[in-house]
Amino acid sequence: MITNFPLLSLIIWLPIIGGVAVLVNGDDNPWARPLSLLVSLLTLVLSIGLYTGFDNTTYQMQFVEHASWITSFNINYHLGIDGFSTPLIILTAFSTVIVVVAGWQVIEQRVSQYMAAFLIMSGLMIAVFAALDAILFYVFFEAMLIPLFLVIGIWGGPNRVYATIKFFLYTLFGSVFLLLALLYLHHVAGSFSILDYHDVALSMEEQFWLFLAFLIAFAVKVPMWPVHTWLPDAHVEAPTGGSVILAAITLKIGGYGLIRFALPITPDASLALDWLVIGLSLTAVVYIGFVALVQTDMKKLIAYSSIAHMGFVTLGLFIVFRIFANSATGSGAVLAVEGAMVQMISHGFIAAAMFLCVGVLYDRMHTREISAYGGVANTMPTFAGFAVFFAMANAGLPGTSGFVGEFMVILAAFQANFWFAFLAATTLILGAAYSLWMVKRVIFGEVANENVAKLEDINRREFWMLASLAIIILAIGLWPAPLTEVMHASVEHLLTQVSQSKI
């Protein structure tokens, strides 16, 4: 393998340049769709190269690229990936392909702008996962908001302006504190390298404020209760592609940020404030689970279920401190963090699939109200099969990826505290309740009205789009080892970092 080949840069800039190329070609260009598909597929293929070329045995950053960018401030174009970022990058590249396919016929206005926005966003998000320079990270972290803001605002639903401005300001508000934290760390560490931040010694007071800044920034992204309110609005108003990217990738950036910044940089504050994060996570799991139950809008229901599922991610990341306190070996801690990671990847696929299912129905009926449907299985049998499968995966059926992550986190939670595990396990009931009840009302039963009676089953494009997701969800559910192996060394390294005091 050529070690100096800038594969990461290629994966970042190919979709961005491809997106610009699609954009300048104009809206009437028939090549907009095929070109976008080609670019996104190529990115996916290249990103698989990251997986095959990845060395599982080390936690060190791989595929490292380093170039000077802003010399007077010593800000560098510094990229590299470890076991946490690799799966997320592949997830991003894959989701972009799905989004391009999903928008193929549905988007009729400003096609090239739509495709370009998603391609550019894909490059920016991959860069967020790969950036090892704090300012570089922040630039991509924020730049990503611009295309998503436009996607929701231009192609969204009736209340799109409110939703997109709320989304933008909410996330911006969180991230400016991240910027302050990064600048303060530069002041202490004397460099903008994230890896240097990991090693810098900090007093408890410093860690406390830095941790709060990280938490605000990433809790908004995750989103954690009570700063989640932008997500249902954004999801409901966003076009299907926007919802898929929001659920599959942008939420993961929150979890990734906690792993990359909060835990290793401020371990003592994380330990001191773990009750806060655990409390908020369990609230998300239980309370938001109930909120999801009463939704009448399908997208809103899935949005709330996303918040509940992301609660598992934050729970898994922060129960490690309790596990360390309870057992000397801390073997459960590995399970907890890997569970959180698997949950992120799995939720990326499942939530994307669920939103695509809603999108399929919405394209035909132009409503997302559960009450407008009923008996869809009679007219769309193939679709019904997929929808039921994805709902089962969302509920955490063993054999699907949804089960693996939740199960690992619940198992680890037992080592932390019985009641944590007990409350977390309620999701198995609540998740099943809201997912399956929705399926029952929408898919099964008598044909509810003549609109449903006129429905046509999914076409080949939609079939393959959903089938590819179903295959991956099953694959991870049955054989999660390839996923956990990639991250194993990095997880152990993270745990040594969090168990060492920095005071």
Add this chain to the structure above:
Amino acid sequence: MFEVTNMAFALPEMFMLAMACVILLVVAFLGKTAAGPAYMLSQLTLAITMVLIYQSMGETAGLTFDGTYIKDIFSDILKLAICALNIVVLIYSTSYLKERGLFKGEYYVLAIFSTLGMMIMVSAYHFLTLYLGLELMSLCLYAMVAMHRDSAVATEAAMKYFILGAIASGILLYGMSIIYGATGSLALTTIADTIQAGGIDNTVLSFGLVFLIIGIGFKLGAVPFHMWLPDVYHGAPTAVTLFIATAPKIAAFAMAMRLLVDGLGDAHQYWQDMVIMLSVLSMIIGNVVAIAQTNLKRMLAYSTISHIGFILLGILSGSQEGYAAAMFYALVYSLMSLGGFGMIILMSRHGFEADNIDDFKGLSSRNPWYALMMLILMFSMAGIPPLVGFYAKLTVIKSVVDINLMSVAVVAVVMSVIGAYYYLRIIKVMYFDKAIQHEVLQAPVDMRVMFSVNALTVFVLGIFPGSLLALCASVFS
């Protein structure tokens, strides 16, 4: 001590003065037909002045005219920026003036004299020189605002500008006289030396500083001395607003730097708190009040106030890095402001001022290219990466974080989020709303090209901010 007067240090200004007189004569002789030649001559003057400044950039820096005038890398860069900005301003404003019957030679005479004033302000190293430059610039600006004689709003704006500007100049002079009392000199070098040596009455010094800072606050438009700014920006013909909003801000920044840093740098502890107040209030009032505006010119005026607050952040930090950050911010701000007001002129035509936010409705479907350019400018002003406005905010905030003024930094970032809202509203109007009118752009080609270059510069500088940042850093190292 007697030094030989080095005339070459002021060569660009002398050339500009000579040319200003030539243009004045041309205008006087040609009368009503003078506007065209005056425009060409003005552009030529600015361009040649730029060449002269650029040629002398590598040469030695130093004081001349008995220590009243300085040529250093700081002044060279700012003068280049002022001339470059004014070249673009004149390109933008010419079509606007033609359509409204304001295309007169006087505009260009005033513009060149005012530019000369700005250049003198940048290079002044003596209270009197500084004051001369300031008045030369200001008096021309008052007249330019009043140029549209038949417009009641413009006349009102001119009156406000003149009266408040005169008061500000008076206060500034008073401050200077008190500092003269404390230090016994009007020359910045002597003042700096005296303060460094110590032994002067600090009460008198800080008393003078208060007035000095009020004067600077007025000229910059910092809260609570900002009252004139929205009215003048709103009332003046857009071409003049454009002129006032760009290069004079750089000159006012230079004046603040010369007075506070070069002259009274060792009195930093006395003025820092005052500047913190100005900065924080400007960021808060500017951003919050901008939200309520429906007129784009007024909105940009309040946004200017908030940007001034950010520039002051860099100055108050008292560090080399902070000064460089403030200089970078001032340059970037004037570039963005140039684009922002340029866009209003671009969209306007005879009998229609596109200065209401609603006039931009659905622009992205009417004119996708210019909507994209405006999008770049707005996101840049909001400080969203990867646009250059982000690095401006980043560097000034970094400079206050580095001196551990975290509370001020928190105010700054929170205010930049609030500020993002009104910039987003412009984008929302352009991209998410339906068009109410379908009229074609009438702006001439040179204006269109220049505007695109302007906005794309903001974009390119956002991706490669390194060289400009390094340039600003080199000035203060």
